[in-house]
Amino acid sequence: MPSLDRQDNVFVLDLGNGENRFNPDWISAVRAALDEVEKAEGPRALVTTATGTFYSNGLDLEWLFANAGQYHEYVVSVHELLARLLSLPVVTVAALQGHTFAAGAMFSLAHDIRVMRADRGFWCLPEADIDIPFTPGMAALIQARLAPQTAHEAMVTARRYGGTDAAAAGIVDRAVAEDAVRSTAVELAAAQVNKAGDTLGTIKSRMYAPVLAALRDTRNPLG
Numbered sequence: 242m243p244s245l246d247r248q249d250n251v252f253v254l255d256l257g258n259g260e261n262r263f264n265p266d267w268i269s270a271v272r273a274a275l276d277e278v279e280k281a282e283g284p285r286a287l288v289t290t291a292t293g294t295f296y297s298n299g300l301d302l303e304w305l306f307a308n309a310g311q312y313h314e315y316v317v318s319v320h321e322l323l324a325r326l327l328s329l330p331v332v333t334v335a336a337l338q339g340h341t342f343a344a345g346a347m348f349s350l351a352h353d354i355r356v357m358r359a360d361r362g363f364w365c366l367p368e369a370d371i372d373i374p375f376t377p378g379m380a381a382l383i384q385a386r387l388a389p390q391t392a393h394e395a396m397v398t399a400r401r402y403g404g405t406d407a408a409a410a411g412i413v414d415r416a417v418a419e420d421a422v423r424s425t426a427v428e429l430a431a432a433q434v435n436k437a438g439d440t441l442g443t444i445k446s447r448m449y450a451p452v453l454a455a456l457r458d459t460r461n462p463l464g
Contacts, residue, residue: 243267245274250284250434251427252277258292262301263344268318275325284434287329288426289352290336296362297345316462319344320378324456326351327382327449330442332433336426337404337413343367347379349413350386353433356426359404359416370399377464378456385452387412 243261246253254274261267278287291297305315326333326348335352341364349355349364357364366383368375375383375396384392391410394400404416417425446453 243270243274245277248427249431250286251430252281252285252287253423253427254278254287254289256289256291256297260295260298261291261345262298262304263319263322264301264304265315265318267301268322271322272325275329278331279329283437285437286332286334286430286434288334288336288423288430289348290338290423290426293339294362295339295345296335296337296341297348298340299343299345299347313462316376317459320376320456320458320462323347323351323378323382324453327456328442328445328453330439330445331437332430332441334426334430336423337362337364338419338422341365343371344379347382350382354426354429355413356415356417356422356429357404357407357413358419358422359408360419361403363401363403364407364412365399365401366395367399369397376462378452378458378462381452381455385449 243257244255246255254271278285300319305312333352334354334356335349337349337355337357339362341349343366346364346366383396387395388411391412402410402412404413407413408416415425
């Protein structure tokens with residue numbers, strides 16, 4: 242399960258040591274961690290990472306198939322988490338130490354900065370291959386955070402990007418050695434801790450207003 246630590250002014254949220262899929266318990270734990278970061282006072286920033294092979298493998302389809310009657314509420318909760326992170330009033334850095342797929346990849350895009358392992362691991366939006374269309378909110382997030390050609394390729398072809406290719410495509414900001422992923426992310430976050438506060442939250446909320454509106458549309462989140 243996710244756990245939150247703090248290194249000076251940088252909060253480090255470890256998403257877990259499994260596939261870190263978005264089930265209700267996992268989402269609740271991440272939301273609680275974001276609550277703690279947001280309510281803290283003074284300079285601060287946030288790094289998210291994980292332990293093991295996966296950063297996040299996305300939606301928990303096994304849970305979803307077993308709880309099909311909660312589909313609408315589940316999608317709303319995923320959208321709310323993405324919107325919350327996108328508009329969080331601190332600088333956020335994703336340290337992608339492992340595979341980052343589907344909703345996990347979208348979660349990474351909701352961060353301000355991304356650092357990825359260069360030698361192993363993939364970043365991928367596999368929806369076209371697994372026959373699950375992007376919701377309007379998810380599509381809006383991806384298209385707002387990636388260049389048009391990259392968004393098109395990632396969404397339509399389900400390409401798997403290694404770290405170096407992801408950096409070249411602008412999906413991540415840095416591709417570094419395995420042992421430097423977390424430390425680089427913390428260093429980048431530490432340089433931005435003085436940005437935390439209401440002004441940053443307002444800037445993000447206005448910059449991504451259409452995306453946030455789409456993600457927060459609880460009436461018809463599936464389009």
